[in-house]
Amino acid sequence: MILGNEPHSSVNHGHVRRPSITALQNPHMRYMRLIGNNNPRYQWERYRKTPLELKQMKKKIREYYERTNSLIDRYIYIDSLLDSTLPRDLLQTYNPVSPETIPETYPVSSSDTNPHQGYDSIPDAPPPPMKKRPSYLYKIADEESPLLGDEVGGGGSGSAENTAKVVKLAIYLSLLANTLLLISKILVAIMTNSLSVLASLVDAALDFLSTAIVWTTTTLIERRDKYLYPVGRSRLEPIGVLVFSIIMIVSFLQVGLTSLKHLITPATHAIVLLTPSAIIIMLSTIVIKTLCFLWCRSVRNSSVQALAADAVTDVVFNFFSILFPLLGTWLELWWLDALGGALLSAYVITSWAGIGLEHVENLTGAAASGDERNVLLYMAMRFAKSIKAITSVNAYRNGDLLNVEVDIVLDERLGLKDSHDLGESLQYVIESLGVVDRAFVHLDYDSTNPPGHLR
The missing domain is CATH 1.20.1510.10 (Cation efflux protein transmembrane domain)
Incomplete structure (x- = not known):
C-alpha cells in the first residue's frame, strides 16, 4: 500500500509545487526577496544647518557643518537612487524564468512532435532577454527616478x-x-x-x-x-x-x-x-x-x-x-x-x-576622500537586505574618476543565479555615480575570509 501510494503522492506534490515555483519567479517577488523594501533609514534633514545658522558660527565650526550639509545632500541622493526603479529594472533585465519552470508556465502543445525545440515550440513564449547595457538601463522613463545628471556632488553631467x-x-x-x-x-x-x-x-x-x-x-x-x-x-x-x-x-x-x-x-x-x-x-x-x-x-x-x-x-x-x-x-x-x-x-x-x-x-592611484568612501559604503549598506555584511570598500583614483572595489557577504544558501544578479546589479548602481569609472563587487559567504587581492 505504501509503495502504491508513492506515485500518487508524488503527483499531488507536483501539483502543489508548480504554482509556488511560478510565484517565486515573479519579477516583483524576486526583487522583494533579494533587495527588499529599501526605505530611507535616517531622517537626514534633521541634521542639516540652515544658511542663517551657518552664518552665525565661527569659521572652523562653519566649515565642519558645511561639509556635513554636503554629505547630507549625497546621502539623500543615494536614498532617492536606491528607492527609484533602477535596482528593480536592473534585476528584471536578467531572465527570471528557469528552464525547469518553462513547461509549467508555458505548456507545450500535444501536436508538437519535437520536445527539444526550445522557445520556438512554446506558444506565446517571451522574447529572449535584452542585452544588459548600462547606457540603456539608466535612462529610466519613470517620474520617481532621480536625474543622474543632477547628482549632488557626484560629478555627473547628463548622458x-x-x-x-x-x-x-x-x-x-x-x-x-x-x-x-x-x-x-x-x-x-x-x-x-x-x-x-x-x-x-x-x-x-x-x-x-x-x-x-x-x-x-x-x-x-x-x-x-x-x-x-x-x-x-x-x-x-x-x-x-x-x-x-x-x-x-x-x-x-x-x-x-x-x-x-x-x-x-x-x-x-x-x-x-x-x-x-x-x-x-x-x-x-x-x-x-x-x-x-x-x-x-x-x-x-x-x-x-x-x-x-x-x-x-x-x-x-x-x-x-x-x-x-x-x-x-x-x-x-x-x-x-x-x-x-x-x-x-x-x-x-x-x-x-x-x-x-x-x-x-x-x-598614480591616490585614495578617494573619506567623504567619497562614506557615500559608497552607505550605498552598499542600503542596497539590498540579502547583503549580510560588508567586509571592504576600497576606492582609488583612475585618472579623473574612481575605481571602486566592494566585498560583500551573502548567505551561502543563496543560489549562483541570485548571487550573480545581485552583485552585478550593485556594480551597475555604483557605476551610475558620476565620480565612478568602474566598480568591482566581490561576493563572499563568510566575513572571516580575507578580502582584497594577493598584493
Missing part, C-alpha cells in the same frame, strides 16, 4: 552623448578665442617692448597649444578600440593636462629669468610705453577670457576644467600685464614692467605646479 557634445563645443570655442587672441597679442608685442606684454604673449601661445592638446586627447578618446584599449582611453585627459602644466612651468621659468635679467642689467633701464591700440587689445582679451571661463567652468570634464583654470590665469595675467607698464609710465619707474613680468611668471608657475601635482596623484 555621455550630451557631455561629449558640450565638451567638444567648449574646446572649439576655446580654440577660436585663443587663435584670435594669439594674433592680437603678436601685434601688441610688435608695438611695444614690454616684458609684461611678452609674458602675456607667451601665455597666449601656450593657450593655443593647450587647446590643441585637449582637442587631440578628446579625439583619441572618442576612437574606441576594445582590443587595444579594453576600458577606453579616458586617462588621456589628465595626462594631457599634466603634459601642458609641465610646458607652462618650463616656459614661464624662461620668462621669469628674462625679467630678472632686465632688472639687473643697466642697459635695459627704459620706461615702456603702451599705445592706446595695445591697451584696447589687452582689455578685449580680458573680456573674451572671462566669457570663456564662465562657459568652461560649467562643464565637468578635466580637460575643459583645465581650460577654465587657464582662462582665469589669462584674466589675471592680462590685467596685470596692462597695470604694471601703465604704473611704470605714470610713476616713471622703469623697473615696474620687469618686476611685473617676474611676478606674473611666479604666479603661473605656482598655479600650474598645483594642477600638475593633483593630476599626478590621480594618475
